[in-house]
Amino acid sequence: MAYVLQQLLTKSAKAYPDKPAVWARGTSITYRDLDERSNQLAHLLRQRGIQKGDCVGLFFPKCVESIVSMLGVLKAGGVYVPLDPQAPADRVGYIISNCGVRILITNADKRKDLSAETLGLVEACVLTEGNGNGADLIAWSQLSEFPVSHAPEVTLVETDLAYILYTSGSTGRPKGVMLTHQNALTFVEWCAEEFKVSSNDRLSNHAPLHFDLSVFDVYNTLQASATVYLITEDLALFPTSLGNFIENQKITIWYSVPSALMLLLLHGRLTPEKLNSLRVILFAGEVFPMKYLRQLAEISTKSDLYNLYGPTETNVCTFYKVERERLAEMEKLPIGIACANTECFSVTPQGKLAEKGEAGELYVRGPSVTYGYWADPEKTHKMVVANHFQENFEEKMYRTGDIVTVGEDGNYYFQGRRDSMIKSRGYRIELGEIETALLSHPGVREAAVLAVPDEIIGNRIRAVVAPHIAGSLGVLELQQYCASRVPKYMIPELVDLYDELPKTSTGKIDRVKLASERAGAMRA
Amino acid sequence: MIQAAEVKDRIREYVLEEFAKTKGIDQITDDEVLTKNGIIDSMGIFRLVAFLEETFNVRVGDEEITHDNLESIDAIEKLVLSKAKK
Numbered sequence: 016m017a018y019v020l021q022q023l024l025t026k027s028a029k030a031y032p033d034k035p036a037v038w039a040r041g042t043s044i045t046y047r048d049l050d051e052r053s054n055q056l057a058h059l060l061r062q063r064g065i066q067k068g069d070c071v072g073l074f075f076p077k078c079v080e081s082i083v084s085m086l087g088v089l090k091a092g093g094v095y096v097p098l099d100p101q102a103p104a105d106r107v108g109y110i111i112s113n114c115g116v117r118i119l120i121t122n123a124d125k126r127k128d129l130s131a132e133t134l135g136l137v138e139a140c141v142l143t144e145g146n147g148n149g150a151d152l153i154a155w156s157q158l159s160e161f162p163v164s165h166a167p168e169v170t171l172v173e174t175d176l177a178y179i180l181y182t183s184g185s186t187g188r189p190k191g192v193m194l195t196h197q198n199a200l201t202f203v204e205w206c207a208e209e210f211k212v213s214s215n216d217r218l219s220n221h222a223p224l225h226f227d228l229s230v231f232d233v234y235n236t237l238q239a240s241a242t243v244y245l246i247t248e249d250l251a252l253f254p255t256s257l258g259n260f261i262e263n264q265k266i267t268i269w270y271s272v273p274s275a276l277m278l279l280l281l282h283g284r285l286t287p288e289k290l291n292s293l294r295v296i297l298f299a300g301e302v303f304p305m306k307y308l309r310q311l312a313e314i315s316t317k318s319d320l321y322n323l324y325g326p327t328e329t330n331v332c333t334f335y336k337v338e339r340e341r342l343a344e345m346e347k348l349p350i351g352i353a354c355a356n357t358e359c360f361s362v363t364p365q366g367k368l369a370e371k372g373e374a375g376e377l378y379v380r381g382p383s384v385t386y387g388y389w390a391d392p393e394k395t396h397k398m399v400v401a402n403h404f405q406e407n408f409e410e411k412m413y414r415t416g417d418i419v420t421v422g423e424d425g426n427y428y429f430q431g432r433r434d435s436m437i438k439s440r441g442y443r444i445e446l447g448e449i450e451t452a453l454l455s456h457p458g459v460r461e462a463a464v465l466a467v468p469d470e471i472i473g474n475r476i477r478a479v480v481a482p483h484i485a486g487s488l489g490v491l492e493l494q495q496y497c498a499s500r501v502p503k504y505m506i507p508e509l510v511d512l513y514d515e516l517p518k519t520s521t522g523k524i525d526r527v528k529l530a531s532e533r534a535g536a537m538r539a
Numbered sequence: 540m541i542q543a544a545e546v547k548d549r550i551r552e553y554v555l556e557e558f559a560k561t562k563g564i565d566q567i568t569d570d571e572v573l574t575k576n577g578i579i580d581s582m583g584i585f586r587l588v589a590f591l592e593e594t595f596n597v598r599v600g601d602e603e604i605t606h607d608n609l610e611s612i613d614a615i616e617k618l619v620l621s622k623a624k625k
Binding site: 076101103248249250251252255275278282283284471491494495498499503504506 | 560561562563564574575576577579580581582584585601602603604605606609610
C-alpha cells in the first residue's frame with residue numbers, strides 16, 4: 016500500500032514503463048520518462064537546498080512538465096504549491112511570500128510577470144522553457160546531469176505535507192490549505208474502489224492544477240497505471256474542440272465542474288457517438304441544474320454519472336451516484352452519503368446532531384481532513400475544531416460552512432452557505448475578498464459585493480461602490496483595480512456607483528435592499 | 540456596410556474594451572494569443588461570437604468556434620473576411 020503519493024508512480028513505472036502516462040497537446044511521455052525526469056528534478060532540488068517540508072512553487076501553464084514537477088518536488092521531500100498561471104502578479108507574490116517558496120518552477124514568460132520584489136524572495140527559478148540571465152536561473156536541460164534510476168533518500172511518512180492549495184479568503188487574502196500524503200491518498204483510494212479505475216482508462220484533466228479536482232485526474236491515473244490527458248487552455252475554452260477531443264482521445268473518465276459540462280451540452284455539438292468511450296462522468300464544485308443534468312443523462316447513456324461534494328479542506332467527502340430512473344421526478348440533486356474512510360455529521364447551531372429533516376452544518380472527520388491553513392492558526396482554529404462527539408481522545412473535525420438536510424432517501428441535500436462564500440463557474444469566491452480589494456482603493460469610501468444568480472455559471476459578481484468624492488470613480492477603473500488584486504473570475508462584472516449605500520436600522524450595509532434594486536444600472 | 544480594412548480595427552477595439560481593459564490589460568498585439576492569459580474566458584468566447592455575428596452580419600457555427608479561428612485578432616479577422624466573400 017502506498018503511503019506517499021510518489022510510490023504510486025514508482026510502482027506503475029516498474030510494471031508499465033513504456034505505457035503513456037501523461038498526454039498534452041498531441042504528445043505524451045511514458046511512465047519511465049515521468050519516473051526518470053522526476054527523479055532527476057528531485058536530485059536537482061535537493062542539490063539546490065530543498066529539504067523536507069520546503070515549499071516549491073509551480074507557476075506556468077499546464078503541460079507535461081507540470082506533472083514532472085509535482086512528482087519531482089514530492090520525491091525531494093518538498094511541498095508543491097500550484098500557482099494559478101492566470102492570477103495577477105500581486106496575488107501570486109502574496110502566496111509565494113506567505114508560504115515561503117524557496118524555489119520557483121516557472122518559464123521565462125511567466126517569470127516576467129512577477130515583480131522584482133517577489134523574485135527576490137525566492138532562491139532560484141527552474142525554467143521549464145525559455146532563457147534568461149542570472150545566477151538564480153536553472154535551465155530544464157540541467158536535469159540531465161542528475162541520476163535517473165532512483166529518487167533521493169528522504170524519510171517521509173504519510174502525515175508529511177504533499178501540497179498546499181490556496182483558496183479565496185474572506186478577510187481579503189487567499190488562505191493555503193495544507194494537504195498531506197494521507198489526505199490525498201484517502202481520497203485516491205476511495206476513488207479507485209468506487210470508479211474501478213484500471214490501466215485501460217484514459218482520464219481527462221480539465222481542472223487547473225491548483226484546484227483539487229486535478230488530484231483525482233493525476234494520482235488516480237498513476238495509481239491505476241492509466242493515462243491522463245491534460246486539457247490545456249487552447250482546448251478548454253472551445254466546446255466543440257472539447258467534444259472532438261473526448262471522441263478522438265477516447266476518454267473514459269471525465270471530471271469537471273458542471274458549468275464545463277453545460278457549455279459542452281449547449282455548444283459542443285455532442286452526440287451519443289462522441290461520448291461512446293465515456294464510462295464515468297464526475298462533476299463537483301457547484302450545483303448542477305436538474306434541467307441540464309437530464310440533458311446530459313440523455314446523451315451519455317453509456318456513462319455512470321456522479322455528483323461529488325467536498326471543500327478543498329477535505330477533498331470529496333460525500334458522493335451521489337445518479338439514479339437515472341429518478342431523474343424525471345427529482346427536483347434537486349443530493350450531495351449523497353459519506354465516502355469510505357470519511358464520516359460526516361450534520362450539527363445544529365446548538366452543537367447537537369441534527370434530526371432527520373432538520374437543517375444543520377456539515378462537519379467532516381477522518382484522514383482526508385486538512386490539519387489547517389498554512390501560517391494561520393486563527394483561521395485554522397475557527398474551521399478545524401475539536402470533535403466534541405469523540406469522548407475517548409482528542410480529535411479534530413472540519414466545519415464546512417455548508418448547511419444540509421438529510422432527505423427521506425437518506426442522502427444529504429445542500430441547502431446553502433452559513434456565510435458569504437459563493438460559487439461562480441465552480442470557483443470558490445469569498446465576497447469579502449473582493450470587498451477588501453475594493454476598499455483598499457483610496458477613492459472608495461464604501462463597498463459591497465453581491466452575488467447575482469445565473470442559470471449557467473451559478474453566480475455573477477456585482478459590486479456596489481460609494482466613492483469619497485461623487486463622480487470621481489469610473490466602473491472600468493474599479494474593474495482594472497480589482498484585476499491587479501484578484502483572479503479574473505473574481506472581477507465584478509457589474510459595478511453600480513452610488514453616492515451612499517443603503518443601511519439597515521443597525522447601521523450595516525443593507526444587502527437585501529441592494530440585491531432587490533436593479534443590478535447593472537451603470538455597467539460600463 | 541463595413542469595409543474590409545475596418546474589420547480588424549473593430550475587432551481590436553471590441554476585444555480591448557470588453558475583455559482586456561476590464562482585466563487590467565491596456566494593449567494587446569494583433570498576433571497575441573488571447574486565451575493564454577485569461578483575457579477571454581469560457582463565457583467570453585460566446586459574447587465575442589455574438590459580437591462578430593451582429594457587427595459583421597456573418598454566421599459562426601459552433602464547429603467554427605475553435606482555437607485556430609479565434610486565438611488572436613489576426614485569426615478572428617481572417618475568419619470574418621473568409622465569410623464575407625461567400
